[in-house]
Amino acid sequence: MPRTPDQMDHESATPAGGIRRAGRAVALIGVVLPLFMIGxxxxxxxxxxALKPLINGTPWLAWLYPAIGEANTSYLLGVVEIATALLLIVSPWSRRAGIAGGALGTLIFLVTVSLLFALPIWEAGSGGFPWLNATGSFLIKDVALLGISLAILGESLERMALRNS
Known part of the structure; x- marks a missing residue:
C-alpha cells in the first residue's frame, strides 16, 4: 500500500530512513555508472x-546487424544507455524521468539478463555449474541492475499516483 507524504516524511527522519535513503542513493549510482560508462x-x-558474439549468439538480437550494421547497433545501444543514465540521474526530482529511466533500464537489463539463457555462461574447464565464465560473470550483475531499475520505475509510478490522487 502506498505511503502518504506525511508517513514518508516521518520515516525519513528516523535512522532507518537515513539508511534507506543512503541505500537508494548507492543503488542509483550503481545503476547509473555502468550505464553511462559502458554507454x-x-x-x-x-x-x-566485443558485442559481436553477444549479438550474433542471441536469436532475438541477431537481426540488428543485418538491419543497421555492427557499428550502428553499438552506437544505438550507447545512445539508449547514456539517455537512460541521464534520466535516472534526475529521477529523484522528476517522476516522469524516473518512469522513463526506470522503464528503459528495465528493458535494457531484461535483454541483457535474457542473454544468460542464450549464451554459454558456465566454465566447462572448471566443471561447469556453478563456475561462471567471463561472459556469465559480466552478465550476472545485471540481475541486480534489473531489480534496481524495477524499483525506480515502481517508486516513480507510485509518486505519480500520489501526486494525481
Whole structure:
C-alpha cells in the first residue's frame, strides 16, 4: 500500500530512513555508472567488436546487424544507455524521468539478463555449474541492475499516483 507524504516524511527522519535513503542513493549510482560508462564505450571499436558474439549468439538480437550494421547497433545501444543514465540521474526530482529511466533500464537489463539463457555462461574447464565464465560473470550483475531499475520505475509510478490522487 502506498505511503502518504506525511508517513514518508516521518520515516525519513528516523535512522532507518537515513539508511534507506543512503541505500537508494548507492543503488542509483550503481545503476547509473555502468550505464553511462559502458554507454560511452559503445562508440569505440573495442566495444563494437566485443558485442559481436553477444549479438550474433542471441536469436532475438541477431537481426540488428543485418538491419543497421555492427557499428550502428553499438552506437544505438550507447545512445539508449547514456539517455537512460541521464534520466535516472534526475529521477529523484522528476517522476516522469524516473518512469522513463526506470522503464528503459528495465528493458535494457531484461535483454541483457535474457542473454544468460542464450549464451554459454558456465566454465566447462572448471566443471561447469556453478563456475561462471567471463561472459556469465559480466552478465550476472545485471540481475541486480534489473531489480534496481524495477524499483525506480515502481517508486516513480507510485509518486505519480500520489501526486494525481
Amino acid at each position: 560511452i564505450l559503445k562508440f569505440t571499436q573495442i566495444e563494437i567488436d
